[in-house]
Amino acid sequence: LTPPPKTVPFSPPPPYAQPTEAETAVWNQVSAVLEEAHGILAELQSYNGAGQEIREAIQNPGDLQLQEKAWNAVCPLVAKLKRFYEFSLRLENALRSLLEALTSPPYAPMQHLEREQALAKQFAEILHFTLSFDELKMTNPAIQNDFSYYRRTISRNRLNNQQLEAENEVNNEMANRMSLFYAEATPMLKTLSNATTKFVSENKTLPIEDTTDCLSTMACVCRVMLETPEYRCRFTNTDTMLFCMRVMVGVIILYDHVHPVGAFAKTSKIDMKGCIKVLKEQPSNSVEGLLNALRYTTRHLNDDSTSKQIRALLQ
Numbered sequence: 001l002t003p004p005p006k007t008v009p010f011s012p013p014p015p016y017a018q019p020t021e022a023e024t025a026v027w028n029q030v031s032a033v034l035e036e037a038h039g040i041l042a043e044l045q046s047y048n049g050a051g052q053e054i055r056e057a058i059q060n061p062g063d064l065q066l067q068e069k070a071w072n073a074v075c076p077l078v079a080k081l082k083r084f085y086e087f088s089l090r091l092e093n094a095l096r097s098l099l100e101a102l103t104s105p106p107y108a109p110m111q112h113l114e115r116e117q118a119l120a121k122q123f124a125e126i127l128h129f130t131l132s133f134d135e136l137k138m139t140n141p142a143i144q145n146d147f148s149y150y151r152r153t154i155s156r157n158r159l160n161n162q163q164l165e166a167e168n169e170v171n172n173e174m175a176n177r178m179s180l181f182y183a184e185a186t187p188m189l190k191t192l193s194n195a196t197t198k199f200v201s202e203n204k205t206l207p208i209e210d211t212t213d214c215l216s217t218m219a220c221v222c223r224v225m226l227e228t229p230e231y232r233c234r235f236t237n238t239d240t241m242l243f244c245m246r247v248m249v250g251v252i253i254l255y256d257h258v259h260p261v262g263a264f265a266k267t268s269k270i271d272m273k274g275c276i277k278v279l280k281e282q283p284s285n286s287v288e289g290l291l292n293a294l295r296y297t298t299r300h301l302n303d304d305s306t307s308k309q310i311r312a313l314l315q
Ligand SMILES: *[C@@H]1O[C@H](CO)[C@@H](O)[C@H](O)[C@H]1NC(C)=O
Pocket: 180, 181, 184, 187, 190, 191, 194
């Protein structure tokens, strides 16, 4: 197991870790993306969908006014969904830059996290955003309902001008990619784990351990922060605790997707028993959602190599 770190490489927000000179270029790039993250979450949170309009249109297929009303309600929503999707691509690029910076030779993962605290913090914020986004998406069935109504309507009325105009905004190829994205139970996390896997496979000279050690070290830091009373009393509010919990779960899932044997095996550098235990001890109603993320979005939980004890803890 990775020994607990002596220092806490990144402090939970606020205050925000300031970038050193060497970190500045990547930090600025990622910052520009993270600045939008809050707005995206707010928009998703207030996403109400066009369920009512769609229902009425479907129930009255001959009523053109109702068809138009549903269409006019759905179009701006699809534009929103496109913004979310495009944001996932920017987030993917940001993650890539951070992975490059946090795994570049000659430093070990722990040294990176100590030297580049501001970047480690941004990495954590990306994961925090990702799990928050997916939690909201998962509990909002309107998203897929709106989008499939949009697609059905387009394919039914190929020749309507107004609809062709809308198609320019979300052309067929874009619509296909968006469909794949929103069909995922946890689309943002899937984007990040795909990107991490790609990063690892593209960099043949970079040992896979350099990336996975970076992730396991972050998981360890979060676990230690959650289970150590000295750190915990510095958590000024429950948001900070939730931040640590989300980041811990996020890096575990990424690790599990990227590492050949995953996070649950005996040889895993993540103390899964410790992580699950500390998660269950937190007084937060987000715990169940995070446990579900471990249950349903990891790859190796059901492998034979997973110990009975860990399985039982997640049951
Ligand atoms: C992740 O990668 C898989 C396999 O290449 C692909 O089918 C899936 O659509 C990707 N998901 C996202 C959200 O990028």
